[in-house]
Amino acid sequence: MIPALGLLAGIVIGIVLKPDVPIWLQPYLPIAVIAALDAVFGAVRAVLDGIFDDKVFVVSFLSNVVVAAFIVYLGDQLGVGSQLSTGVIVVLGVRIFSNVAAIRRHLFSA
Amino acid sequence: MSDLGSSPRPATSSAGAWRRLARMGRPRATKANVLVLLLATLLGFAISTQVHQTRSSGLESLREQDLVGVLDTVTQEGVRLGTELRDLERTRDRLASGVDSEKEALALARERADTLAILAGTAPATGPGIRLTITDPDGKIGSTILLDAIQELRDAGAEVMQVGPVRVVASTYFTDSDAGVSVSGTGISAPYSILAIGDPATMTAAMGIPGGVTVSVRGLGGDVTIAPLDQVDITAVVDLPTPRFATPQPVPTSSASP
Amino acid sequence: MTLINEMLTRPLDPSYAASAARRVAAGEPPHTSVGTVLVTLTAILIGLLLAVAAGSVRRDAPTAQGVRAELIDQITERRDVVEERSRAIAARQQEIAGLEAASLAGAGASLTARLQRLGIDTGSSAVEGPGLIVSLADRPGPADPEATGVDQGKVLSRDVFIVVNGLWQSGAEAISINGQRLTVRSPIRFAGAAILVNFRPISPPYEISAIGDPDQLPELFAQSVGGAYVKSLSDNFGIVTSVTAKDDISLPGATRVSIDRARPLGNGS
Known part of the structure; x- marks a missing residue:
C-alpha cells in the first residue's frame, strides 16, 4: 500500500512541478521508463511469490535504468542508437509480459 | 454435446463444422457471452475509428504547407469581409438616419449601380493595373492557359479585365480555335494581351509564383511579360442578353423599411 | 534462442530467489517488508520518472502531428468568421435594399429595375x-496526405x-x-x-x-x-x-x- 501511495505521490509531484528535461537526457527517458516498469512488475511478482527483498528491488531498478541508458548511449556513439533502444525495449517488454502473466496467475488464477 | 460423442475427430464433414459454428453462434445470456459481446463491440468501434482516421476528408488530407496557404487565404478574406461589413453598416446607418434619406438613397443607389455596371462589364473603367502579354511563337498556347491566367489574376485581386478586344465578365468563356483562342466567340490570336485593373504590385508578384501560368507558358516555348501601369483604361464592354431563366429570388420583406 | 528462452522462463530477477534463500538459511522469513523507506523512496522516484517522461512527450507533440491539427483548427475557426461575416453582409445588403426601395418608391423606378438586372448579371443577388x-x-479510396506528385x-x-x-x-x-x-x-x-x-x-x-x-x-x-x-x-x-x-x-x-x-x-x- 505504502509503495503504491509513493508511486502516486511521485506522479503528482511530476505533474505539478513539470520539471524541464535537459535535451541530452531526453533520448534516455523512454528507456528509463521501460526499465522502471520492469522493476515494478518484477517487484510485484516477487511479493506474490513471497520472496520480495527491498534491497534487491532498489538495486534492480537502478541497475536496469543505468544499464539501459548506457546501452543506448553506447549505441548513439556507434551510430546504432535507435536500433539498440528498440532492442532494449523488446527485451524488457518481454520480461514485463512474463511477469505480468505470473502476477495474473497469482491474482486471478487465470 | 452429443455431437462431440459422434464425431470426436476434428471436422470430418464440413456440415459438422458448420453445425458447431451455428451452435456457438446461438445467443445465450451467459456472463461470458455478454463480455464477449462487449469486447467485440469495442473491437468493431476501434476498427471503424481507425479506418475513419486514415480516410481523408477535406482539410485533413492536406499537407502542412497547403494548410498554411489555405489559412492565409481565409484570414485575408476575413479581413476583407470585415472592411466591407463596416462600410455597409455605415451606409445603412446613413440611410436609416433619414434626414435627407430620399436624396441620400438616390445617390447611393446611383453609386451602387455604377459599381455594379463596372462589375457586370457594361460600363468602361479606369484605374491602376497591368498589361500582361503572352507570346506564343510555337502556337502551343491554348484556351486553358488563358483561363488559368484569368483565374490567377482574379486571385491577385484583379477587378476589371480585358483580353484582346473582349471585356472579361463572370460568364466569359475560352475555347480553342484554328487561329488561336476564341473568347466568348470572338477569335483572337497570339500575342495575347490582357489588361487588368487592380493592385499592380500584387498582380505582378502573383504571376511569378512557382507552378503558375508563367512557368506553364515558358514550358510551351512562349513568354510572359508584365508591365505595371499607373492608368489602365478598359473601354471594351459586353452586351449581355437579358437573363431569361434566372429570376431574382423573392426578397423576404424587410422589417427595416417603414 | 537460449536468450529468449531464458527471458521467457525466468523473467524474475534471480537475485530475489538468491536473497530469499539466504534469509531462509539464516532462519528469517523469506521476504522483507514492502513498506520500508528504501522501497517508498524508489516508488516516488519511479512515479516522478513516469510523470516527467509523459509530460515531455506531451510537450513535444505539437512539433509533429499537432501543427497540422492546430492549423486545421485555426482554418475552421476563421472560416466560421468568414461565414458569419458573409451572413451579416447579406443581411445588411438586404436592409439597405429595403431602405432604398422605400425611399426610391416614386423617383427611381427605372433605377430599381436597372439595379435588379445588374444584380443578376454581376451575381450579387440570389436567383432561382x-x-x-x-x-x-x-x-x-484512401488518399495519402504525404504523397508527393499529382494524384x-x-x-x-x-x-x-x-x-x-x-x-x-x-x-x-x-x-x-x-x-x-x-x-x-x-x-x-x-x-x-x-x-x-x-x-x-x-x-x-x-x-x-x-x-x-x-x-x-x-x-x-x-x-x-x-x-x-x-x-x-x-x-x-x-x-x-x-x-x-x-x-x-x-x-x-x-x-x-x-x-x-x-x-x-x-x-x-
Whole structure:
C-alpha cells in the first residue's frame, strides 16, 4: 500500500512541478521508463511469490535504468542508437509480459 | 454435446463444422457471452475509428504547407469581409438616419449601380493595373492557359479585365480555335494581351509564383511579360442578353423599411 | 534462442530467489517488508520518472502531428468568421435594399429595375431557375496526405474551372460552386490539394450548379469541351461525376461585390 501511495505521490509531484528535461537526457527517458516498469512488475511478482527483498528491488531498478541508458548511449556513439533502444525495449517488454502473466496467475488464477 | 460423442475427430464433414459454428453462434445470456459481446463491440468501434482516421476528408488530407496557404487565404478574406461589413453598416446607418434619406438613397443607389455596371462589364473603367502579354511563337498556347491566367489574376485581386478586344465578365468563356483562342466567340490570336485593373504590385508578384501560368507558358516555348501601369483604361464592354431563366429570388420583406 | 528462452522462463530477477534463500538459511522469513523507506523512496522516484517522461512527450507533440491539427483548427475557426461575416453582409445588403426601395418608391423606378438586372448579371443577388448540376468527387479510396506528385484521382481546381467554362459556353446565366456564387472577381484556385472558390476552401463533392435554358443547356453542355472533359475525368481517372438537369435551382448571391481601384471611365477622377 505504502509503495503504491509513493508511486502516486511521485506522479503528482511530476505533474505539478513539470520539471524541464535537459535535451541530452531526453533520448534516455523512454528507456528509463521501460526499465522502471520492469522493476515494478518484477517487484510485484516477487511479493506474490513471497520472496520480495527491498534491497534487491532498489538495486534492480537502478541497475536496469543505468544499464539501459548506457546501452543506448553506447549505441548513439556507434551510430546504432535507435536500433539498440528498440532492442532494449523488446527485451524488457518481454520480461514485463512474463511477469505480468505470473502476477495474473497469482491474482486471478487465470 | 452429443455431437462431440459422434464425431470426436476434428471436422470430418464440413456440415459438422458448420453445425458447431451455428451452435456457438446461438445467443445465450451467459456472463461470458455478454463480455464477449462487449469486447467485440469495442473491437468493431476501434476498427471503424481507425479506418475513419486514415480516410481523408477535406482539410485533413492536406499537407502542412497547403494548410498554411489555405489559412492565409481565409484570414485575408476575413479581413476583407470585415472592411466591407463596416462600410455597409455605415451606409445603412446613413440611410436609416433619414434626414435627407430620399436624396441620400438616390445617390447611393446611383453609386451602387455604377459599381455594379463596372462589375457586370457594361460600363468602361479606369484605374491602376497591368498589361500582361503572352507570346506564343510555337502556337502551343491554348484556351486553358488563358483561363488559368484569368483565374490567377482574379486571385491577385484583379477587378476589371480585358483580353484582346473582349471585356472579361463572370460568364466569359475560352475555347480553342484554328487561329488561336476564341473568347466568348470572338477569335483572337497570339500575342495575347490582357489588361487588368487592380493592385499592380500584387498582380505582378502573383504571376511569378512557382507552378503558375508563367512557368506553364515558358514550358510551351512562349513568354510572359508584365508591365505595371499607373492608368489602365478598359473601354471594351459586353452586351449581355437579358437573363431569361434566372429570376431574382423573392426578397423576404424587410422589417427595416417603414 | 537460449536468450529468449531464458527471458521467457525466468523473467524474475534471480537475485530475489538468491536473497530469499539466504534469509531462509539464516532462519528469517523469506521476504522483507514492502513498506520500508528504501522501497517508498524508489516508488516516488519511479512515479516522478513516469510523470516527467509523459509530460515531455506531451510537450513535444505539437512539433509533429499537432501543427497540422492546430492549423486545421485555426482554418475552421476563421472560416466560421468568414461565414458569419458573409451572413451579416447579406443581411445588411438586404436592409439597405429595403431602405432604398422605400425611399426610391416614386423617383427611381427605372433605377430599381436597372439595379435588379445588374444584380443578376454581376451575381450579387440570389436567383432561382431551371438548370444543370454537375457534380465532381475524388476517386473513392484512401488518399495519402504525404504523397508527393499529382494524384490523378483527385479533382483539381483546373478540372472545376474547365467545367465552369463549358457551362458558360453552353449558355448558363448564373453559376455557383458549393454555394459560392461566381462573379467577375471569383477565382477558382488551389492551395496544394485544396480548392478555393471566392477565397474559401470548399470540400468534395464539388457541386457546380448552373441556371440556364432547360431545353438547351444539358444538350449544349454535353457537346461542349466541358462535357467531354467531365466524361474523360470519369473514364480515365475514376473521378465520380454526375450531370443532372433540375427544374428549380436556387443560387445564393455573392458576398463580395465591390471594387477598390477601378473607377468609371469618363467621370473624371
